[in-house]
Amino acid sequence: MKPHRKITATLRKIRAGIRDTWLLLRQFGLPLLAFLISIIGGGLLYYSLSRYANKPVQNPLESIYTVLLLTFLQTNDDFPKEWYLEVFFFIMPLIGLVIISQGVTEFALMLFNRRARGKEWETAVASTFNKHHIVIGLGHLGYRVVRNLHEMNQDVVVIEANPSADLVANIKRMGIPVIEDDASREAALIAAGVHKARSVVLCTQNDSLNLQVALKARRMNKNVRVVVRIFDDDFAQSLHDQFGFIAFSATNMAAPAFAASAAGVEMTNPITIEGETMSLARLEIGESSPLASFCVGDLEKRFNVSVVLLRRNRETDLHPAAEMHLQAGDSIAVLGGPTEISYLVRENTS
Numbered sequence: 001m002k003p004h005r006k007i008t009a010t011l012r013k014i015r016a017g018i019r020d021t022w023l024l025l026r027q028f029g030l031p032l033l034a035f036l037i038s039i040i041g042g043g044l045l046y047y048s049l050s051r052y053a054n055k056p057v058q059n060p061l062e063s064i065y066t067v068l069l070l071t072f073l074q075t076n077d078d079f080p081k082e083w084y085l086e087v088f089f090f091i092m093p094l095i096g097l098v099i100i101s102q103g104v105t106e107f108a109l110m111l112f113n114r115r116a117r118g119k120e121w122e123t124a125v126a127s128t129f130n131k132h133h134i135v136i137g138l139g140h141l142g143y144r145v146v147r148n149l150h151e152m153n154q155d156v157v158v159i160e161a162n163p164s165a166d167l168v169a170n171i172k173r174m175g176i177p178v179i180e181d182d183a184s185r186e187a188a189l190i191a192a193g194v195h196k197a198r199s200v201v202l203c204t205q206n207d208s209l210n211l212q213v214a215l216k217a218r219r220m221n222k223n224v225r226v227v228v229r230i231f232d233d234d235f236a237q238s239l240h241d242q243f244g245f246i247a248f249s250a251t252n253m254a255a256p257a258f259a260a261s262a263a264g265v266e267m268t269n270p271i272t273i274e275g276e277t278m279s280l281a282r283l284e285i286g287e288s289s290p291l292a293s294f295c296v297g298d299l300e301k302r303f304n305v306s307v308v309l310l311r312r313n314r315e316t317d318l319h320p321a322a323e324m325h326l327q328a329g330d331s332i333a334v335l336g337g338p339t340e341i342s343y344l345v346r347e348n349t350s
Contacts, residue, residue, distance in 0.1 A: 038096055040064055042088075046092075049084060053080070071097060071100075133155065154262075157193060159189075184216070200213070202226070214228050228246070279336070282333050296326065305344060307332055312331075
């Protein structure tokens, strides 16, 4: 992992920890409220009993403070002689300690054992992401898509209803949160941060579920890019024409193509030529992209692709010379395998 990615991951964990702690405090609001009621109620009762015993305290506020000290086995008052005050001095600390110890114990256990809480912690981590990709379905295709996006330095959140323990372990080693939930539920999409997501990638083997979640995600975030796996070629084209979804049919599936499409790279469906899977993709050379230091020939040799078009300052060169140097702002079209293109995209975004 690159140093800047390690720093980002560390900061993300800190932000997730702060958010999770705040949620825990809200969750334990009831025990805290019960403790507050017991202290105030006990203080008012002590104020009344002390007046009845002709040993009144100055005001109710002082009696509440006395009860608070008494709860932690401290007091500024002498032990009383009256039997009812003696009972009060014994019972009140027990009531307060039982309430607060139970709440504090549960809070501490959940605070320091966040991983055991599973979904809550994964949701807290996902809440720190922005302009990320949500991959739904952690089968063999979904896993490869996640891995390719991760290799392209993209932030990813995974939703899977029945995840494989081995795949989840591998994904979490990459620092990627996995939310175990049904993606057709709006709550699951919200937990994954759909409102801030850059794309939603649907990799399940259920066309109906993929379409349902795709429509729901687009309704919740009209700007989200939707990449969907569909097993029917004609249906895939219809989804693209009608909804603008990037739909890959079963005959044109490749995990790198899914990942590149999710990352915003314009990429054609893969075609097979003499047993080799090829795609055509368009990339914009960014201001800080390492590719800006390459010439066309070096780029083709390094990434095993062919540059078939270069557009600069509104001028298009369909056959850029090998010695031509790339510049920030250039738009290039490359022909290559989906895996090779994904490596090129990763370099462009690093």
